[in-house]
Amino acid sequence: xxxxxxxxxxxxxxxxxxAYGGEAHIARPLDPSAMSDAEWERYLFIRNxxxxxxxxxxxxxxxxxxxxxxxxxxxxxxxxxxxKAGEPRK
Amino acid sequence: MTRFSAISxxxxxxxxxxxxxxQWPDAAPKPAYDAIIVGGGGHGLGAAYYLAKKYGxxxxxxxEKGWIGGGNTGRNTTIIRSNYLYDESAHxxxxxxxxxxxxxxxxxxxxxxxxxxxxxxxxxxxxxQSFKRHIHANRLNGVDNEWLxxxxxxxxxxxxxxxxxxxxxxxxxxxxxxxxTARHDTVAWGYARAAAALGVDVIQNCAVTGINRGPDGAVTxxxxxxxxxxxxxxxxxxxxxxxxxxxxxxxDFPLExxxxxxxxxxxxxxxxxxxxxxNTVHAYMSQSDKGxxxxxxxxxxxxxxxxxxxxxxxxxxxxxxxxxxxxxxxMRMLRTWGGIVDVTPDRSPILGKTPVQGxxxxxxxxxxxxxxxxxxxxxxxxxMAKDEPHPINAPFNLDRFRNxxxxxxxxxxxxxx
Amino acid sequence: xxxxxxxxxxxPAEAFSGNQVVIRAAPAMARFSLRARTAAEVSAVLGxxxxxxxxxxxxxxxxxxxxxxxxxGAPDAPPPVAAGQMVAITEISHRNTAIVVEGPRGAExxxxxxxxxxxxxxxxRATRTVFETVEIIVEREANDRFHVEVWRSFAPWLWTAITxxxxx
Ligand SMILES: Cc1cc2nc3c(=O)[nH]c(=O)nc-3n(C[C@H](O)[C@H](O)[C@H](O)COP(=O)(O)OP(=O)(O)OC[C@H]3O[C@@H](n4cnc5c(N)ncnc54)[C@H](O)[C@@H]3O)c2cc1C
Ligand SMILES: [Zn+2]
Numbered sequence: 260x261x262x263x264x265x266x267x268x269x270x271x272x273x274x275x276x277x278a279y280g281g282e283a284h285i286a287r288p289l290d291p292s293a294m295s296d297a298e299w300e301r302y303l304f305i306r307n308x309x310x311x312x313x314x315x316x317x318x319x320x321x322x323x324x325x326x327x328x329x330x331x332x333x334x335x336x337x338x339x340x341x342x343k344a345g346e347p348r349k
Numbered sequence: 350m351t352r353f354s355a356i357s358x359x360x361x362x363x364x365x366x367x368x369x370x371x372q373w374p375d376a377a378p379k380p381a382y383d384a385i386i387v388g389g390g391g392h393g394l395g396a397a398y399y400l401a402k403k404y405g406x407x408x409x410x411x412x413e414k415g416w417i418g419g420g421n422t423g424r425n426t427t428i429i430r431s432n433y434l435y436d437e438s439a440h441x442x443x444x445x446x447x448x449x450x451x452x453x454x455x456x457x458x459x460x461x462x463x464x465x466x467x468x469x470x471x472x473x474x475x476x477x478q479s480f481k482r483h484i485h486a487n488r489l490n491g492v493d494n495e496w497l498x499x500x501x502x503x504x505x506x507x508x509x510x511x512x513x514x515x516x517x518x519x520x521x522x523x524x525x526x527x528x529x530t531a532r533h534d535t536v537a538w539g540y541a542r543a544a545a546a547l548g549v550d551v552i553q554n555c556a557v558t559g560i561n562r563g564p565d566g567a568v569t570x571x572x573x574x575x576x577x578x579x580x581x582x583x584x585x586x587x588x589x590x591x592x593x594x595x596x597x598x599x600x601d602f603p604l605e606x607x608x609x610x611x612x613x614x615x616x617x618x619x620x621x622x623x624x625x626x627x628n629t630v631h632a633y634m635s636q637s638d639k640g641x642x643x644x645x646x647x648x649x650x651x652x653x654x655x656x657x658x659x660x661x662x663x664x665x666x667x668x669x670x671x672x673x674x675x676x677x678x679x680m681r682m683l684r685t686w687g688g689i690v691d692v693t694p695d696r697s698p699i700l701g702k703t704p705v706q707g708x709x710x711x712x713x714x715x716x717x718x719x720x721x722x723x724x725x726x727x728x729x730x731x732x733m734a735k736d737e738p739h740p741i742n743a744p745f746n747l748d749r750f751r752n753x754x755x756x757x758x759x760x761x762x763x764x765x766x
Numbered sequence: 767x768x769x770x771x772x773x774x775x776x777x778p779a780e781a782f783s784g785n786q787v788v789i790r791a792a793p794a795m796a797r798f799s800l801r802a803r804t805a806a807e808v809s810a811v812l813g814x815x816x817x818x819x820x821x822x823x824x825x826x827x828x829x830x831x832x833x834x835x836x837x838x839g840a841p842d843a844p845p846p847v848a849a850g851q852m853v854a855i856t857e858i859s860h861r862n863t864a865i866v867v868e869g870p871r872g873a874e875x876x877x878x879x880x881x882x883x884x885x886x887x888x889x890x891r892a893t894r895t896v897f898e899t900v901e902i903i904v905e906r907e908a909n910d911r912f913h914v915e916v917w918r919s920f921a922p923w924l925w926t927a928i929t930x931x932x933x934x
Binding site for chain 1: 593603606651750752
């Protein structure tokens with residue numbers, strides 16, 4: 260189990276308190292009806308899935324309840340940083 | 350290729366098994382091939398074998414970054430079944446199960462395919478309805494699958510506790526008798542040996558690091574840790590690493606890679622005659638020929654290439670196993686390990702052409718592609734040889750994520766092994 | 767014939783005692799969940815200072831998240847009134863129940879299922895966390911006393927789990 264730093268609680272907390280929320284910074288379409296099939300495909304299904312730095316969402320669901328973003332290395336599983344939702348991509 | 354037979358086995362046995370020759374050569378890369386397969390798992394080796402055997406394309410290399418079968422092929426819990434819900438899936442998986450049937454003979458290599466039956470337990474009304482729906486759908490597709498009462502289920506698998514006051518009472522089960530298990534490594538070894546005998550180069554310790562393309566965009570070869578190799582057709586069959594390789598050709602893929610774990614117990618006398626799965630309790634188990642209980646766990650929640658999973662995932666699985674099989678509470682576990690599985694949004698594989706001319710892909714088998722090994726190899730070979738998909742794999746194209754024709758087995762079943 | 771509904775208690779009336787730990791059901795109390803953007807708004811509603819730091823407690827109020835507070839009071843405490851303030855107040859007196867774990871081995875018993883490092887969990891701190899797979903809210907009321915809030919329907923399981931650990 261890994262420890263994750265919650266930027267709201269400002270503490271390292273055990274992984275089982277958290278829920279993973281998938282790739283971060285995927286913007287919700289502002290004008291859905293204007294989107295092409297290719298744009299829908301990208302929004303709904305295409306994922307970066309990198310070997311290395313990954314921007315991802317987490318929720319401290321069994322803690323403060325908040326969503327936040329993280330940068331983690333997908334090879335070592337080490338967190339580089341976590342930051343509050345709404346803050347720019349790190 | 351030295352053929353195995355009862356006589357050759359007895360003769361070598363009398364000699365202390367001392368002078369068996371090398372089963373296939375450890376090939377070094379040549380400058381050019383007609384076709385290259387990236388990934389020396391069962392699927393990739395199978396594709397190479399069928400390219401040579403069925404389509405006469407023998408100038409083929411399989412490039413494996415580690416050792417063959419060292420990926421998910423050698424890490425999985427080997428459950429084989431074809432009782433998937435949708436027509437497309439039933440045809441795809443049943444094509445593979447039919448090939449499993451004659452595989453040992455075809456390869457002259459014992460894959461230890463054992464049709465011991467795969468039983469899925471129903472613990473609640475929803476399970477019953479969903480399994481019966483699967484059974485009816487399967488039968489319409491000519492795939493065997495039958496409903497068992499709790500008593501029949503117990504007769505088939507005596508360690509099962511069917512008492513009504515069990516924590517998760519068994520209300521019935523769906524049984525596919527042709528389902529079962531096989532020995533994972535022998536599948537990789539058998540295909541490698543048979544492919545090599547037809548002229549295929551099986552090249553280990555050779556990671557693909559780039560995909561070269563000509564001015565028209567079509568592939569012209571690959572870069573590897575052992576130099577450049579030219580070819581006009583590349584079949585990528587790299588399971589959890591597919592996204593990374595597709596990036597080399599500039600393609601973004603609808604895949605996420607997750608660690609999936611399995612574990613085995615200490616070996617014991619034969620007690621568990623079939624495969625039992627419980628989707629509701631999230632556990633499944635079989636017993637290997639060595640006597641170990643083979644238990645599959647779940648994936649970690651996050652994307653990772655670490656090839657190891659977290660302990661609490663295993664703990665959760667063992668808690669579930671103890672709930673349905675209290676008899677195994679005192680068993681000790683020997684080993685756990687993880688593999689990286691490539692998961693698509695609809696939990697069905699992608700097997701076909703890509704937008705890049707000459708680049709073919711077989712991926713997205715996620716937590717359940719071992720059962721498909723011979724079928725996936727066969728269909729990837731067909732697709733590469735004809736430059737068009739076989740009708741069986743045509744629905745499993747990449748376009749479905751754009752046009753919406755998903756094959757949503759994720760919604761149809763909670764566990765997909 | 768009219769049926770009389772009686773509410774059954776999810777926890778046994780009798781305490782568990784042994785191995786340097788006492789485990790008992792907490793007495794009945796009123797509980798309110800308050801959701802707001804700032805501690806100031808919550809303080810204005812309660813009429814006293816609510817803690818602003820996540821994990822802190824004061825006057826029976828615990829700050830559980832950047833926008834969430836829990837207030838516990840006497841069983842007959844009236845609900846706070848949000849007049850004029852942007853505060854959502856929900857009574858959860860009967861959704862939750864609580865188990866008190868007390869004694870020199872209290873932290874050890876909780877640690878059997880709770881992944882927090884309780885040796886670094888100061889007196890007066892409260893947080894939501896888990897015990898095995900059950901969500902709980904732990905408050906350290908004294909060095910060797912923990913107040914464990916749990917949803918009613920999970921309470922019997924939690925009681926069994928905690929007392930079993932304590933007995934071993
Ligand atoms: C724990 C676990 C349990 C499972 N249980 C089951 C089960 O019970 N039933 C079932 O049907 N399926 C199961 N699966 C899934 C199954 O193992 C896979 O779907 C299947 O084996 C995939 O086969 P493959 O040949 O495509 O992949 P692999 O065997 O993973 O082969 C891919 C190969 O590509 C190589 N490679 C990657 N990148 C490169 C590169 N850049 N260059 C060269 N080579 C590269 C890798 O080293 C690897 O050897 C399980 C998987 C796991 C991890
Ligand atoms: Zn938090």
